[in-house]
Amino acid sequence: MSWFRKKHNVTALVQEGDGVKPPRGVWIKCLKCRTSIYHKQLDEYKICPPCGGHFRISARDTIALMVDEDTFQEWDSEMVSDDPIAFPGYAAKMATLAANLDVKEAVVTGRCFIHDLETILCVMDNRFIMGSMGSVVGEKITRSFEEATKSRLPIVIFATSGGARMQEGIVSLMQMAKTSAAVKRHSDAGLLYITVLTDPTTGGVTASYAMLGDIILAEPQALVGFAGRRVIEQTLKHKLPEDFQSAEFVLEHGFIDKIVPRNNLRDTLGHLLALHGSNSSSAVPKPNDFSYLQKPDEHEPSTVVALSRKKTRPTCREVIAYLLDDFIEFHGDRNFRDDGAVIGGIGTLSGHPITVIATQKGRNLEENIATNFGQAHPEGYRKALRLMKQAEKFGRPILTLINTSGAFPAAGAEERGQGQAIAQNLFEMAGFKVPIISVIVGEGGSGGALALAVADKVFMFEYSIYSILSPEGFASILWKDASRAKEAATVMKLRPTDLLELEVIEGIIPEAEGGFDNDIPYSLDYLKQLLQYELYQLSQKTPETLLEERYLRFRKYGT
Numbered sequence: 001m002s003w004f005r006k007k008h009n010v011t012a013l014v015q016e017g018d019g020v021k022p023p024r025g026v027w028i029k030c031l032k033c034r035t036s037i038y039h040k041q042l043d044e045y046k047i048c049p050p051c052g053g054h055f056r057i058s059a060r061d062t063i064a065l066m067v068d069e070d071t072f073q074e075w076d077s078e079m080v081s082d083d084p085i086a087f088p089g090y091a092a093k094m095a096t097l098a099a100n101l102d103v104k105e106a107v108v109t110g111r112c113f114i115h116d117l118e119t120i121l122c123v124m125d126n127r128f129i130m131g132s133m134g135s136v137v138g139e140k141i142t143r144s145f146e147e148a149t150k151s152r153l154p155i156v157i158f159a160t161s162g163g164a165r166m167q168e169g170i171v172s173l174m175q176m177a178k179t180s181a182a183v184k185r186h187s188d189a190g191l192l193y194i195t196v197l198t199d200p201t202t203g204g205v206t207a208s209y210a211m212l213g214d215i216i217l218a219e220p221q222a223l224v225g226f227a228g229r230r231v232i233e234q235t236l237k238h239k240l241p242e243d244f245q246s247a248e249f250v251l252e253h254g255f256i257d258k259i260v261p262r263n264n265l266r267d268t269l270g271h272l273l274a275l276h277g278s279n280s281s282s283a284v285p286k287p288n289d290f291s292y293l294q295k296p297d298e299h300e301p302s303t304v305v306a307l308s309r310k311k312t313r314p315t316c317r318e319v320i321a322y323l324l325d326d327f328i329e330f331h332g333d334r335n336f337r338d339d340g341a342v343i344g345g346i347g348t349l350s351g352h353p354i355t356v357i358a359t360q361k362g363r364n365l366e367e368n369i370a371t372n373f374g375q376a377h378p379e380g381y382r383k384a385l386r387l388m389k390q391a392e393k394f395g396r397p398i399l400t401l402i403n404t405s406g407a408f409p410a411a412g413a414e415e416r417g418q419g420q421a422i423a424q425n426l427f428e429m430a431g432f433k434v435p436i437i438s439v440i441v442g443e444g445g446s447g448g449a450l451a452l453a454v455a456d457k458v459f460m461f462e463y464s465i466y467s468i469l470s471p472e473g474f475a476s477i478l479w480k481d482a483s484r485a486k487e488a489a490t491v492m493k494l495r496p497t498d499l500l501e502l503e504v505i506e507g508i509i510p511e512a513e514g515g516f517d518n519d520i521p522y523s524l525d526y527l528k529q530l531l532q533y534e535l536y537q538l539s540q541k542t543p544e545t546l547l548e549e550r551y552l553r554f555r556k557y558g559t
Helices: 002-008 059-066 090-100 135-151 166-188 229-236 247-252 262-275 301-308 316-323 365-370 378-393 411-415 418-429 446-450 471-479 482-491 496-501 520-539 543-555
Strands: 027-029 036-038 073-075 107-114 117-124 155-161 193-202 215-218 325-330 342-349 352-359 398-404 436-445 457-461 465-467 507-509
Touching: 059 107, 059 117, 059 155, 059 262, 073 135, 090 166, 107 135, 107 262, 117 135, 117 262, 135 155, 135 166, 166 193, 193 262, 215 247, 215 262, 262 325, 262 342, 301 465, 301 482, 316 342, 316 352, 316 398, 316 520, 342 378, 342 520, 352 378, 378 398, 378 418, 398 446, 411 418, 418 446, 436 446, 436 520, 457 496, 457 520, 471 482, 496 507, 507 520
Parallel strands: 117 155, 155 193, 193 215, 352 398, 398 436, 436 457, 436 465, 457 507
Antiparallel strands: 027 036, 073 107, 107 117, 325 342, 342 352
């Protein structure tokens, strides 16, 4: 533990008692909560019991925790820098570190298996000049991406760094572009890249390969940022929030997918690798024969409107939990923040990976505030688009579940481009070469709903609505009288039976009398069989046929 105390300012506390001093290192202090911890309280994951703070660990320790036993094959272990700008004392410092540590540079690279799945692994080590990125770090990571691309393998990088290596000057800066270019080639080959951000991940590493993963995970409370806190405070002349640049802060602002404690990381990585394995783009298994329900009885329009908004109606998150196995949620638009009104991620439907995106309402006031009552901001639609693009890259079908009265009407949403975000979704969804199915679960309101419904097939639950805007808004705008909402509901033709007749949808999912919250399995078992059948049928079509039929599906309206 001596190097740990020396390099990371962890204090070893010595207790006095009867003139006997315990050995150094018996007590250590957590840098997050400042609690003194008896060393035997820390297991192999080195997580602080009181606060969950993660102690910094070496690259070798990370590999031992994450990789299947005896499967890691290291590459380029003897590679060292040639001191490109002849910085005084730099070569001697590197030689001293290499002699005292179990690494000769700030990254360890190689090939391994995680949960029996082969992958390329790069693990940075902040003991070596604070994990700074010099020419060797950039070279080893670039070589790893090139090998991963050549062998068609996923790559996982554990990032921890103080940024660019000052002692290598402009050559260090060039590693940002070099590694990013290698990431691009790997991505263009349709291969998976996962990054895990650990404490700290800053500077040039954050501004290059660390933030370019298809999926970006982070350990709790890890410091993640570009410019240093002290620099920002000095520039702005005011104190920053305590949680500034924490993993939790970065998640809230939409730049990472998920925070995962170290003791769960190996299983999470195994899960993600499996979902993106060789079977992820294989043919959807052929389902049993499926018979569509005959056209259900028509219900009073105002009754359908009321039931579509019923508070006890299952949320889209609950529908996802019923339909999919091992769903893992991703967060953020990679631009501004994470919008709780739109949820999305990957799971398996009858063993086949699928991307699911949904608008989410709450069941009570607290949940509705967290989800903005199911009304998405621009960043919600941009998160959805990010996940749909990811689905196309990996050949996964897309399912969207819609329950929203519409996009959020607010000044901030307009400032951030609400219309542009919706338009971009319509534009991109028209061109995705994977099957898309949309399901209206409750309300399908206006362009906010359509932004997730440019699909090959659209279905509605029996007590759901899909319309240009709400009946109240319709009556208020056209008749200047919101009290005529019941009349508006009739003339708007917003019921599933109306929309089936207009050929806006392909089918209706049956519900028990009074709404499918009264018999959830009845409706969701039907939906599950329907999805299996329709995804199989769509999977038999070429991408060119999918695109042409999707275009013609919308081209017909109004002719």
